[in-house]
Amino acid sequence: MLHTVDMAAHPYLSGRFAPAAAERDAADLRIEGSLPADLDGVFMRNGPNPRFPPLGSYTYPMEGDAMIHAVWISGGRARYRNRWVRTSGLLAEVRAGRALYGGIMKPAFVDPALLGADRDPGWPVKLDPFINIIRHAGHYLALAEGIPPYEVTPELATLGRFDFGGQLPLGICARPRRDPVTGELVVFRYDSDPPYLTWATIAPDGTVIQPATEVPRLEQPAMIHDFAITEHYAVFVIGPAIIHAEALVGSGAVVRWQPGLGTRIVVVPRSGPGTPAIAETEPFWAWHLANAYEDGTRVVTDFPWRERLILAEGGGPGGNGQQPAGRLARLTVDPARGTADLVHIGSVGAEFPRIDDRLTGREHRYLTGCGRSGRPGLAPGEYDRLVRYDMATGQSVRYDTGAAIGEAVFVPRAAATEELDGYYLCFGRELADDTSWLYVWDAADFPGPPRARAAIPAPVPNGLHANWFAA
């Protein structure tokens, strides 16, 4: 019998990581400063938010129920709503009034009678769609890793599992990329069983036009959180984070860092099944890739570089405080020669890298990320600094927010074309008084204080990926 995790003692279930206990609606949020009149849409952010005290173990950011926090903005006014994504696993736990599934590190083989006919596809582990929220072909999809997304309505009511008309029944990754020119959504999926890695392409209308296609020549199942696309390629940075599914029923960690295997950069042609170019490098880890693009015959990828994966109970991006934030690096791959060149850009760390999404797969100049100022009181895995890199000069500028902030999203001004002609939006929680806000910066005025912030009437816990959906 597994015991419940002591949430107050767990670094990722307490403090600003403590899950929200309730769902709320708030109209007409109090605004400080002024929201841009041309900002018209909704900012949504997903994150793990256990409904019940977890059983056995809790590993951040690998498990938990999904909760989406959303702020709708129009005409200079804003409203807020947060909702759990009601997955089959969460509904079973709500019926039972307690957690049923164990954690990844200590799974519990739940009595199937308690789960009903529709058990979580990640069984015996509850894999829930708490990592990201996207909109494609009019569908709002809460994304997990390796299981099907859940569709929610534009107002965050859960509709159910979404498998792209049965064409991607096993699910997709949590970090797909949309080609801004074709409108295609490129996705991947990793698995503990062969094929270890597949990718697929979904047309703007939601039709799967390239079915799940194996990336050949991979001998080990590796955990792959993110990837990038260029006009012609999908780019995978595969660190030696090897999945040991047998540990679910045996012992030891399910994901193990095996540096002797090195890191592999795998460049896959997007045109269809084909031979990937593979470059082998020293071991390193990347949670997220900012973007990739083609420079002549070479493929350039920018990302926060980490010496290794730290993943244990209490691990995760920035976990353990050992690697506060990844140092930005640029990787240049020559697919024809199978070589990869890694250059570190400055010493300022940042995680949750984002660009102007209209440049996905094309050359970007700017990227933003969340960094740490070194201010006391910031917990491991938290960020209080918004950083912007200029890749043309290699310089960065930064603004220390005085808040624990989440992923910042660039929202272009209507009809604007320039990379800095728009806004940065993110959630944050003030370190001084613990109030929660949605912050809005004018990108052209950065670095500097936000031009506006909207008060969220309940604590917004630290979370994961966010996006803006224009009205």
Ligand SMILES: [Fe+2]
């Ligand atoms: Fe992520």
